Amino acid sequence: MIYRFLSTLALVLLLAACSSNQTGPTTPPPQSIAAISTWETSGRVGIRTQEDAVSGNFTWQKSPTGFSLDIIGPFGQGATKLKSTTDGQVTLAYKDTEITGPNAAILLQQELGWVFPVDQVSYWIRGLAYPQTPSRMTKNSDNLPNKIEQDGWLVTYKNFTKVDGLSLPQKMQVSNPPFRVNLIINQWTIQ
Template structure:
């Protein structure tokens, strides 16, 4: 279960309340910048509810140009797990050992027997669909993403926050069958440090 939360963690969002509210043209103005954004740090909380269990963890996720490092800590697991990945593969380090695979999906299959579309999470956390899978998108009254359906998942964008003149998801709820993951980001830092710097 620790790995599942660790890998899901790649999608969160919450921060201090912005000084000005979202406006109708904000999404169109910022979308090209979001699509180009490949570096950030976010910190928050992730909750995972399954038919048999409910757990939560703290998440610290650093991303830079296709490489990521997710530090997951909290009540579940051995207190601290680190997921690091990039084009050359993925490594998960826990209190029980170190595990490697070519993709995060393979790593989840190996360790848990089921998989999540981890490769899409860096897009979802920015409010964007993954470019490699068909999707359906519903927008709110201000033209921001409200509900994204992709790869069998339903991603509901419940709240937004402003960081560096970008509106980013503050709260996301992701569902697949009877799985439900809630991601709340307490801090967004677009363009932050390299993975491993923290």
């Protein structure tokens, strides 16, 4: 009887040890905004064009190998999905249409009439100037960007939030009249 009890107890302890959460090495948070290699953000977006105004929720994931940007209209209506593919192409899906091309900004303009410089905004959303073209940046007293002027666009930062000790934009506007995009970021995840 005691042998059976001890055997059962040993088995329970062994199973408990196997099922416990084992933690391996963790990736330390980035030391600077520029060091962020992978990020995910979500929030609200408002897009104004010459003929239209669209609002909804967005989720944007970016890694060194690609990105995925989803914009979903109010009450889940009008989903627009933009995603890079492994062969360097970009796929745009909206309504019952899916189209692939070499450049996200061109696809958005041709298909939806939206002028949205995706490559640049992937830097601006972190409070950085796009490194491929000249820019002019002004900063506030906390050394955070107030404005970035680049490629005909004006990026205005309204609020910042702390994420792993780094200040990242929480509310911003990207404009090049008649086009304007307002972003309110509810959540950041960075690596």
